[in-house]
Amino acid sequence: MSRLTRLDLDALPDYVPGRNVPGAIKLASNEVPYGPLPGVVEAIADAATGVHRYPDMGVVALRETLAERYGVDPDRIATGCGSVALAEHLARVTCLPGDEMLYSWRSFEAYPIIAATTAAASLRVPNTAEHAHDLPAMAAAITDKTRLVLVCNPNNPTGTAVRGAELDAFLDAVPENVLVVLDEAYREFVTDASVPDGLAVAGDRPNVVVLRTLSKxxxxxxxxxxxxxxxxxxxxxxxxxVTPFSTSSAAQAAALAALRASDEMQRRADQVVAERERLLPALRKLCAEVPESQANFVWLPLGDRSLEFAAACERAGVIVRPFAGDGVRVTIGTPEENDQFLSAAEAALG
Ligand SMILES: Cc1ncc(COP(=O)(O)O)c(C=O)c1O
Structure with missing residues (x-):
């Protein structure tokens, strides 16, 4: 059969989702383990009666609610089928084939896929020895072909975060015709006051985009x-x-309900953070290089032992997310789930 699809995509790694294994605890996709927020299921059920109609393509009510919550004009907001789709759209509106998309590595595994599907070249700047973005090196790596820069803060999968002063210096150094995306999928779990809220500190810069998700x-x-x-x-x-109508009516209704439950969201996020802070010192006894985390997951830089460790956790009933040869990302679960993970980790590494 003749070749019908692009040859260059053969070299592209698949996006690897966290695995669902019946009966096992899933700590592999950075979800919060406490179920939908109050009011969400009812809002979806209500929206279900209207799903024979297309959703509001302008996403007006939700954009207005988000605008009010975050103190910006609704014209400045776009919604999408997950923030990953918005990252893809941002690449599409900035990069032509051959242009460059710059990001730290290792970071969110969708970035190389987005670059490749846009036919943009990936410029990757290695993380620091502490598993964090090296913003001065990223600024230095910008060329006249660079159109889009992604700063993942906190960084997936390492959990590390850039601080206010370094972000300011970086943004000052980026040419004004280069768009910088602050991917803040995990913003609600940030507790260190020196980690900037992109919207508050940089949202008004014309070449900055702040990306948030309702998934976490x-x-x-x-x-x-x-x-x-x-x-x-x-x-x-x-x-x-944006793909027309890709923010579904159920998603719009559920998002509005979730935003009404923001106190409960924060209470749950605080619980996750408390568990993160409990886990980190325990894990550092097993692997001293575990970095700080400002997200709802922790990173174990186990190098060549990563796959073996993930397999040992799986045998103990816990699914984690290994990145071969590099490290293992573990989502913070309920206290009981975390205890089971810790026992598995102690058995594997202790
Ligand atoms: C850094 C980062 N950005 C974006 C996303 C995408 O989230 P979603 O498409 O579910 O909104 C994720 C999900 O894992 C992420 O880790």
Missing amino acids: AWGLAGLRIGFLVAAPEVAAAVRKV
């Missing part, structure tokens, strides 16, 4: 909804290329 702290991973805040022209460009 807001508990809507299965409905696929994220949003961005950008300059009005950038948000308008994204709304132009």
Whole structure:
């Protein structure tokens, strides 16, 4: 049969989702383990009666609610089928084939896929020895072909975060015709006051986009909804290329309900953070190099032992997310789930 698809995509790694194994505890996809927020299931059930109609393509009510919550104009907001789709749209509105997309590595595994599908070149700057973004090196790596820079803060999968002063210096160094995306999927779990809220500190810079998701702290991973805040022209460009109607009516209704339950969201996020802080010192006894985390997961830089460790956890009934040759990301679960993971980790590494 003749070749029908692009040859270059053969070299592209698949996106590897966290595995669901019946009966096992899943700590592999950075979800919050406490179920949908109050009011969400009812809102979805209500929206279900209207699913023979297309959703509101302008996502008006939700954009207005987000605008109010985050203190920005609704024109600056675009929603999408998960923030990963918005990252893809941002690449589409900035990069032509051959342009460059710059990001730290290791970071969110969707970035190389997004670059490749846009036919943009991936410029990867290695993380520091502490598993964090090296922002000065990233600024130095920008060329006249660079169109898009992704700063993942906190970084998936390492959990590390950039601080305010270094982010300011970086943003000052980036040319004004290069778009910088602050991917803040885990913002609600940040507790260190020196880690900047991108919206508060940089949201008004014309070449900065802040990307947020409702999949993690807001508990809507299965409905696929994220949003961005950008300059009005950038948000308008994204709304132009977004797959029509890709923010479903159920997702819009559920997001509105979730946002009404923001106190409960914060209470759950605080619980996750308390568990993170309990786990980190225990894990450092097993693997001294475990870095700080400002997210709802921790990173074990186990190098060549990563796959073996994940297999040992799986035998103990816990699914974690290994990155071969590099490390293992473990989502913070309920206290009982975390205890089971710790026992597995102690058995494997102790
Ligand atoms: C850094 C980062 N950005 C974006 C996403 C995408 O989230 P979603 O598409 O579910 O909104 C994830 C999900 O794992 C992530 O880790």
